[in-house]
Amino acid sequence: MTQQTMKAQNSIVLVPKLRSATLVGRRLVAWSLEVSLVAMSALVPWGAGHYVLMDRNMLPIEGSVEESFMPPAADSGALRVELNLLVKHAQQGWAWIAQIPPHRLHRTVPRLTNILWTVALIAPVITAGGQLVQLRLTGRTWPKQWLGIQVISITGGSLTLLQVVTRELVRWGLPMVIVVGGTLLTGVSAAPWMLFIVILLAMAEGGTTLALDKRAWHDRVAKTRVTKSHAGYLPISGESLLYSLPMGDYTSSSQSNGIENNGVVGNGMVNSAIQLYGETANDDEWWLTEDAGDLTSLVLPPRSEQSGGSLVLLPPSQLLSGKRAWWLWSSGMVLACLAGFSVGRVGQSSQIQAESDAFLQTAQALMDKTQAEGADYDAAILMLAQVDDPRTAQYLTDLLSQTSRPTTLATVQQALISQGLESLPPLLSLGRVLENDLQQSLDTETRSLRLEQRHMVQGAIAKILTVHSDELDGIRLDRVNLGKYHDSERSFRLIQPGLLAAGTSWQNANLSQANLARASFFDEGPDGKADSYDDIISDLSGINLSGARLEHANLQGAQLSSANFRRADLRDVNLAYGNLEGAQLTNAQLMHVNAPDSQWQGSNLVGADMTQGMLDGADLSRARLNRLEAAHSSWTKAILPQSDWVGANLIGANFEQANLVSADFHGAQLDGVNFERADLRQANLRDADLRQARLTGVNLADADLAGAIFDDGTRVTGSFITPNAQLNTANSLQGVNFSRVRNIDVRQLNYICVQGGIHPSCQKLMDAAE
Known part of the structure; x- marks a missing residue:
């Protein structure tokens, strides 16, 4: 190839230390900075939002139990709202990738958290998008620019949009596909480490830079390469650079002379001029680099001759190759799809028209028989129910709302039942209208009619x-009224034992005194594994199930916040992972309940029976548990701060490692309770029965022990208690630290010291006894 010589003056520029590093080192630092910028733009607002969420869920432990039940002050930041659609879909997407069960997802959060999490989704997109735009326009992001490296096409030109997208998809898309695919295939969730694994895989892919040609896989696929700037730079001036376009074979010397003579070659050939666009003297960031530090020539291919605007016919082999072939195939596929869609629509329109005609004919026949009575009218109603038309269910529901004859009401009800699940939406709407009408002042006849219509619905x-x-x-089935009703003319009670209702919504529904024994509101999903991403749970928030029978029901993971379970039978019910925040369960029967890791914050369990219940890991913060029957129940690692246990029966209960900060056990029966390694700071243990309670490792700092019962079967000698042989052998308080307890009297202190408890006054009392 012929070489065209260009003379220019080199300019030496000192570079930072990082720029003097190897290309691999520079790329690693630049990549780390790029990832850090994107990560921090998401992590900072997300972390702030999470802090607000946790802060709103916690109350100061110094407050009294009564204060914990006071309504919170109006605060726009603390007001809980539904997740906006962007955050909700992002959460669902992450749950799908990380295999997070539905019961662990947030549904309502403080308003400030909602805003911050929205920012956490938008900010990284803007940051990453800005980096891609920089890469497309200049070949450098800010970190690459600072470190003196640039991404260019292997052809020497700037990057195309396709190259930028391909490069990043291979770099990040491949690790994501590996991690997500592995999670879905194996069912093993690596949620806490997923991002870290993706970054490691991306680094491993970037490690292919160590190949002979110094190009990583993503550069190979995108046909790009990364170059660096050395200590010597030759800035490109704003003036046009002249180079010769040889039409024949010329020697190097003749070409050099031609350039020096104002662009005239020795043979009289005039050189052409080009302008390197964007590379001007005013743009200090554009440099033409040299490896040897002494650039003397620029090698450029000769310009192709233009045809002067004449039409060039391409051979068929070129016509059906490259971009032209792609456009032809794409156009053909679009036209084929449009043609198929048009044919299908014509056939579908004919079918819809036929069904519409049948519906109209049957409806007209029914209207003609409106004044008729007996079998003909009822037969016309049942015939209408057989018409496959989406308007049928609504038409029949409207007919039910306008009918007063009992026999006709029964016929319309039968017709609606034959329509199946399609009848539910209009029936629910009509039911709400009837409930609203019955709240109004009606005459006797109208009220009786509305009651009969509601009974049919x-x-x-x-x-x-x-x-x-x-x-x-x-x-x-939100706000549906299926509660028990009875009067002199009619009665209703929902009896659905064994109902399979997984995935249903019953928000604010009324199912009082319903029989739902052995009903299931949970399904394991396609994978057949409980507590996984595809679990099918139900939403029963605000439902009224007072007096209902739910023994052996499956409510795993169900949303039961603010539900009413007063006097309900919940024996042997499965409430694992369920959310019963603010639920009312006074006098409910919960014997043998299975509710590990469930949420009961602020719930009311006064007088409930949870004998032998299993609530390990459950959260009952600020719950009211007065007069609770919970003998031999299990609360291992449960979260119970500010819980109210006044007068509760907890004989033989297990509170090992439970959080009972500021809990109130005033007058509770704690005989045989296991408090090993539990946190009872600031707990109220006034008049509590602690005989034979296991207190090894318990934290009793600032606990109130006024009147607490420790000794049983002991005799008093003077001012010092002498325990009997049996208790002396047991040493039930051995090693328990009572140094910081409050309101302890001399009798209690004597017993604690004899049993091996720890208190600053023990040595003094022992010396006095001797």
Whole structure:
């Protein structure tokens, strides 16, 4: 190839120390800075939002129990709101990737948390997008610019958008596919380490830079390469650079002479001029680098001759290759899809028209028989129910709301039941309208009619649930009234034992005194594993199940916040991972309940029976547990700060490693309770029965022990208690630290010291006794 010589003056520029490092070192530092910028733009607002969320969930332990039940002051930041759609979809996407069960997802958060998490989603997109734009326009992000490296195409030109996207997809997309695919195939969740694993895989892919040509895989696929700037730089001036376009074979010397003679070659050939666009003297960031530090020539290919605007016919082999072939194939596929769609629409329109005609004809026949009575009218109603038209269910529901004859109401109900699940939305709407009407002042006849219509609606919904019990996933029955009702003319009670209602929504529904024994509101999902991402749970927030029968029911992971379970039968019910925040369970029967890791914050369990219940890891912060029957129940590692146990029966209960900070056990029966390694700081143990309680490793700092009972079967000698032989052998308080307890009297202190407890006054009392 012929070489065209160009003369220019080199300019030497001193570079930072990092720029003098190897190319691999520079790339690693630049990559780390780029990732850190994107990560920090997400982590900082997310962490702030999480802090606000946790801060709003915690109350100061110094406050009294009564204060903990006071309504919070109005605070726009503390007000809990639904997650906005962006955060909600992002959470669901992350849950799918990390295999997080549905019960662990947030549904309501403080308003400030909602805003900060939204920023955490938008900020990294803007940051990463800005880096991609920089890479497309200049070949350098800010870290690359600072470190003196640049990404260029292997052809020597600037990067195209396709190259930028391809490069980043291979770099980050491949690790993401490996991690996500491995998680889905194996079912093993690596959620806490997933991002770290992705970064490690991306670094491993970047390690292919150590190959002979110094190009990583993503550079090979995108046809790019990374270069660095050395100590010597030749700035490109704003003036045009002249180079010769040889039309034949010329010697190097003749070409050099031609350039020196104002662009005229020795043979009279005039050189052409080019401008390197964007590379001007005013742009200090654009440099033409040299490896040897003494650039004397610039090698450029000759310009191709233009055809002067004439039309060039390409051969078929070139016509069907490259971009032209892609456009031809794409256009053909689009046209084929449009043609198929048009044909399908024509056929579908004909079918829809036929069904519409059938619906209109049947409806007209029904209207003609409106004044008729007996079998003909009822037959027309049942015939209408057989028409496959989406308007049928709504039409029948409207007919039920306008009918007063009892026989016709029963026929319409039967027709609606035959429509199946399609009848539920209009029936639910009509039920709400009837409930609103019954709240108004009505005359006797109108009220009786509305009650009969509501009775038909409730009966139709109950029978549809029975027939389609295994098809209810995704059905919304919010605010439905299926509670028990009885008067002189009619009565209703929902009886659905064994109902399969996983994935249903019953928010603020009324199911008082319903029979839902052995009903299941949970399903393991396609993978057949409980507590996994595809678990199908139900939402029963605010539901009224007072007096209902739910023994042996499966409510695992269910949303039961603010639910009403007063006097409900919940024996042997499964409430694992369930959310019962603010629920009312006064006098409920919860014997043998299985509720590990469940949420009961602020719930009311006064008078409930949880005998032999299993609540390991459950959170009952600020819960009211007065007069609770919980003998031989298990609360290992439970979260119970500020819980109220006044008068509760906790004989034989296990509170090992439980958090009982500021808990109130005033007058509670704690005989045989296991408090090993529990946190009882600031707890109220006034008049508590601690006979035979296990207190090894317990934290009793600032606990109130006024009147607490420790000794049993002891005799008093003077002012000092002498324990009997049996208690002296047991040493039930051996090693327990009572140094910082409050309101302890001399009798208690004597017993504690004899049993091996730790208190600053023990040595003084022992010396006095001698």
